[in-house]
Amino acid sequence: MTVIVASDLDRTLIYSTAALGLTMPDPVAPRLLCVEVHESKPLSYMTETAAGLLAELSADPGAVFVPTTTRTRKQYQRIRFPGRPAKYAICANGGQLLVDGIPDRDWRRQVAARLAAESVPLEEMHAHLMSVTDPAWLRKARVAEDLFAYLVVERALVPAEWIKTLAEWSEARGWTVSLQGRKIYAVPRPLTKSAAMHEVARRTEATSTLAAGDSLLDADLLLAADTAWRPGHGELADAGWTAPHVTTLAQAGVLAGEEIVRAFTREVARLGTPAA
Numbered sequence: 001m002t003v004i005v006a007s008d009l010d011r012t013l014i015y016s017t018a019a020l021g022l023t024m025p026d027p028v029a030p031r032l033l034c035v036e037v038h039e040s041k042p043l044s045y046m047t048e049t050a051a052g053l054l055a056e057l058s059a060d061p062g063a064v065f066v067p068t069t070t071r072t073r074k075q076y077q078r079i080r081f082p083g084r085p086a087k088y089a090i091c092a093n094g095g096q097l098l099v100d101g102i103p104d105r106d107w108r109r110q111v112a113a114r115l116a117a118e119s120v121p122l123e124e125m126h127a128h129l130m131s132v133t134d135p136a137w138l139r140k141a142r143v144a145e146d147l148f149a150y151l152v153v154e155r156a157l158v159p160a161e162w163i164k165t166l167a168e169w170s171e172a173r174g175w176t177v178s179l180q181g182r183k184i185y186a187v188p189r190p191l192t193k194s195a196a197m198h199e200v201a202r203r204t205e206a207t208s209t210l211a212a213g214d215s216l217l218d219a220d221l222l223l224a225a226d227t228a229w230r231p232g233h234g235e236l237a238d239a240g241w242t243a244p245h246v247t248t249l250a251q252a253g254v255l256a257g258e259e260i261v262r263a264f265t266r267e268v269a270r271l272g273t274p275a276a
Contacts (some may be wrong), residue, residue, distance in 0.1 A: 001062050002206045003271055005264050006197045006221060008213035009069040011234055013257050014044040014079065021253020030255065036079045044079065050258040053265050055083030063268045064204050066090060068193050070185065070217055072144050073098065093187050093217055094196040095147040107199060111191065119174030119188040125149060129186055132166065148187040155182050178216045178235065187217060194224035208271055212260045222246050229263050231256030
C-alpha cells in the first residue's frame with residue numbers, strides 16, 4: 001500500500017503570523033514551531049503538535065508526503081519541515097515537479113506542451129494584467145518560473161468589480177484568477193496541482209491519494225484526490241465550496257493545519273489496516 005499525501009502549504013499546513021488565527025486566551029495558545037525563515041526573520045509556523053505528527057507521517061513507509069504549492073522553487077526551499085525530507089514536491093501550481101529537490105525536465109516539457117495548446121501565452125496575460133492594474137493599489141508585480149503572474153496589492157483598495165472583470169477576461173483565454181490574502185494570481189488553467197499529483201501517484205504506484213487546501217487554486221487538487229479536507233478559512237470556505245469526499249473543517253488558522261495533519265495520519269493508518 002502506498003498513499004499519496006498532497007497538501008497545499010500556505011494557510012493550509014503552514015501559517016504566517018498574520019494568518020495564525022490565535023483567537024484563544026494567551027495562556028492556552030498552542031506552542032508554535034517556526035518552519036520558514038526569510039531575510040533572517042521567522043516567517044511561517046506550525047503548531048508543535050502538527051510538526052510532530054508530520055514527522056511521524058513522513059517516516060511511515062506507506063505514506064508519500066508531497067508538499068504542493070503555488071510557490072516558486074526558491075520560495076519552497078526556504079521551508080524546513082520536521083521529519084524526513086520529501087522525495088517529491090510540487091511547486092509553481094504544478095508547473096515544477098521536484099524529485100529529491102531537482103526539477104524534473106520531462107515533466108516541465110509536458111507542462112509546456114499543454115500550456116501552448118490550451119491557453120494564451122504568459123506574455124499576453126502579463127501585458128493585459130499590467131495595462132489594467134491601478135498603481136494606487138499595486139505594490140509588486142511578479143512572473144513566477146516563466147509560468148504564471150501575480151500581483152501584491154493593498155487588498156482593501158482593490159475594487160471587487162475589477163477582480164470580477166479580470167477573471168472573466170482571463171477565463172475566456174484559458175487562465176484562472178485567484179485572490180489569496182494580498183496576492184492576486186493569474187494562472188493558466190492547464191497548470192494544475194492535480195496533474196502533478198497524478199504523476200507522482202503514477203511513479204510511486206500509489207493506491208490512494210489524500211489532499212488538503214484552502215484556495216480556489218486547490219479545488220482541482222481536492223477534487224482529484226480520493227479523500228480531502230479544507231480548513232474553515234480561505235477562498236473555498238468563503239465561497240462555501242465543498243464536494244462529497246471533501247471534509248469541511250470547523251477549525252480556522254493554525255489549528256486547522258494541525259487538524260489536517262491529524263486527519264492525514266488517521267486516514268493513512270486506516271488504509272494500512274488489513275481488512276478483517
